[in-house]
Amino acid sequence: MSAEPSPQSPWQAATITRIEKRTPRVTSFWFQPSRPFTHLAGQHVDVRLTAPDGYQARRSYSIASAPEAGAAVELAIERLDDGEVSPFFHDVAAVGDEIELRGPLGGHFIWEESDGGPILLIGGGSGVVPLMAMARHRTLRNAAVPVALVFSARVWDEVIFRDELIGLDDRLDGFSLVLTLTREQARRPSDYSRRVDARMMAQAIERLPKAPRLAYVCGSNAFVSAAAQALIDADVPAGIIRTERYGV
Amino acid sequence: MVTRGFFSGRRPPSDTDARIPPGQYLEQGFPVLSAGPTPRVRTEDWSFTLKQGPKPIKKWNWAEFNALPQSKMTRDIHCVTAWTKFNTPWQGIMIDDILADAGIEPPTAYTLALSFDGYSTNVPTKDLVTGKAMVALLYEGKPITPDHGGPARLLVPHLYFWKSAKWVNGLQFTERDEPGFWELRGYHMYGDPWREQRYSSDP
Numbered sequence: 001m002s003a004e005p006s007p008q009s010p011w012q013a014a015t016i017t018r019i020e021k022r023t024p025r026v027t028s029f030w031f032q033p034s035r036p037f038t039h040l041a042g043q044h045v046d047v048r049l050t051a052p053d054g055y056q057a058r059r060s061y062s063i064a065s066a067p068e069a070g071a072a073v074e075l076a077i078e079r080l081d082d083g084e085v086s087p088f089f090h091d092v093a094a095v096g097d098e099i100e101l102r103g104p105l106g107g108h109f110i111w112e113e114s115d116g117g118p119i120l121l122i123g124g125g126s127g128v129v130p131l132m133a134m135a136r137h138r139t140l141r142n143a144a145v146p147v148a149l150v151f152s153a154r155v156w157d158e159v160i161f162r163d164e165l166i167g168l169d170d171r172l173d174g175f176s177l178v179l180t181l182t183r184e185q186a187r188r189p190s191d192y193s194r195r196v197d198a199r200m201m202a203q204a205i206e207r208l209p210k211a212p213r214l215a216y217v218c219g220s221n222a223f224v225s226a227a228a229q230a231l232i233d234a235d236v237p238a239g240i241i242r243t244e245r246y247g248v
Numbered sequence: 249m250v251t252r253g254f255f256s257g258r259r260p261p262s263d264t265d266a267r268i269p270p271g272q273y274l275e276q277g278f279p280v281l282s283a284g285p286t287p288r289v290r291t292e293d294w295s296f297t298l299k300q301g302p303k304p305i306k307k308w309n310w311a312e313f314n315a316l317p318q319s320k321m322t323r324d325i326h327c328v329t330a331w332t333k334f335n336t337p338w339q340g341i342m343i344d345d346i347l348a349d350a351g352i353e354p355p356t357a358y359t360l361a362l363s364f365d366g367y368s369t370n371v372p373t374k375d376l377v378t379g380k381a382m383v384a385l386l387y388e389g390k391p392i393t394p395d396h397g398g399p400a401r402l403l404v405p406h407l408y409f410w411k412s413a414k415w416v417n418g419l420q421f422t423e424r425d426e427p428g429f430w431e432l433r434g435y436h437m438y439g440d441p442w443r444e445q446r447y448s449s450d451p
């Protein structure tokens with residue numbers, strides 16, 4: 001995290017340059033910051049919405065794009081129907097809008113090529129977003145670090161970045177994708193249709209050439225608690241597990 | 249900067265407005281945040297140590313610690329992830345009473361709170377004494393659950409809640425203001441919610 005004193009506000013305007021629907025409930029938004037920055041895979045930004053009467057709402061969103069992908073950062077936002085901020089993005093925000101943003105933020109849930117591996121990534125729902133940045137970073141760096149990504153989604157059509165992830169899996173270059181669907185039958189032979197558990201974690205680890213050096217778990221609070229416990233039950237040392245909880 | 253098309257919002261009722269720091273929203277639930285898996289600390293294995301630098305001053309086991317005078321604090325708490333929760337009721341041992349039991353005055357101006365999982369966070373000593381902070385043992389009259397930092401967590405309710413270290417197992421007095429776990433990772437050294445001191449770049 002840069003510690004340089006900044007006389008200006010840490011908030012800056014960022015312009016939405018592109019919007020792309022990823023799944024029925026998740027849409028990606030690309031933000032071009034007026035003061036571009038370089039982030040680390042796994043970091044997030046805070047966004048802030050301001051109403052005409054001055055009322056403000058702020059939320060955190062992980063960066064989905066790799067640091068190498070250019071100045072516009074991709075955020076993949078899941079719509080919570082009764083939420084305050086996520087429906088605004090889905091229903092109101094349009095290309096050309098300016099949104100206030102600050103970041104990059106977070107100095108713990110990050111992975112750089114130099115951190116090494118193998119790494120085990122466990123994501124539930126939109127919790128896959130920072131893991132996607134790590135996977136993309138690895139690919140763009142042509143890094144050989146072995147990675148197993150376990151991604152839990154409710155149904156096949158809610159697998160965010162599905163084609164891209166399967167494409168990475170097909171390269172057979174040390175990135176291995178494990179999908180698990182909690183409300184539908186698995187589509188690919190080696191995938192699962194149940195919630196994450198210790199046996200699934202042990203089998204994911206078997207896909208790596210040796211024991212993971214770091215494990216990253218991200219998603220809702222309930223998902224992170226369950227997945228972190230499953231890792232510990234699969235004999236992964238607590239000290240190598242990093243978690244990011246999205247709240248609720 | 250006004251955001252095009254953002255009107256509604258979940259404005260807090262005006263009588264509660266004054267209790268919600270800038271950029272925060274009111275939360276009814278109690279979200280959980282932590283850097284890693286939830287450690288399960290058994291009270292048989294629990295201890296609490298006061299240290300000055302590396303040197304231990306006094307150590308208590310669970311029974312000894314619970315025998316210290318207990319106090320109640322009901323406070324609003326403010327998490328850096330932007331939720332504020334009103335009237336959270338805690339019970340535990342005031343830092344003042346821990347120091348009194350050890351028979352010392354605060355030896356230095358800075359303190360690091362230490363936790364079982366290796367986490368630490370820095371708090372100026374003056375923010376821990378004179379009735380401002382406690383080591384909490386009960387929440388809503390019941391033992392604090394592991395995901396909320398049980399068996400014991402620090403409670404410094406006037407600072408952002410990451411300063412209220414979960415699974416706390418000691419306080420270390422330091423000569424200088426030494427950054428703890430989150431402070432080394434970009435979070436603010438002091439963390440006053442009313443001045444929105446979230447990240448290190450905030451004034």
Ligand SMILES: Cc1cc2nc3c(=O)[nH]c(=O)nc-3n(C[C@H](O)[C@H](O)[C@H](O)COP(=O)(O)OP(=O)(O)OC[C@H]3O[C@@H](n4cnc5c(N)ncnc54)[C@H](O)[C@@H]3O)c2cc1C
Pocket residue numbers: 044059060061062063076077078079080082083084085086087126129130244245246247248258274275276329
């Ligand atoms: C570090 C970090 C990274 C994150 N990254 C992502 C990401 O990449 N993608 C993503 O989609 N999300 C991410 N999140 C979650 C995100 O910050 C928001 O929490 C999420 O978008 C919901 O915000 P919201 O305003 O739509 O919903 P909120 O208004 O915050 O509501 C959330 C839920 O709580 C309930 N609720 C809240 N307040 C009330 C109330 N007063 N009364 C009744 N119900 C209430 C709502 O019903 C809703 O279901 C991240 C969170 C963190 C901390």
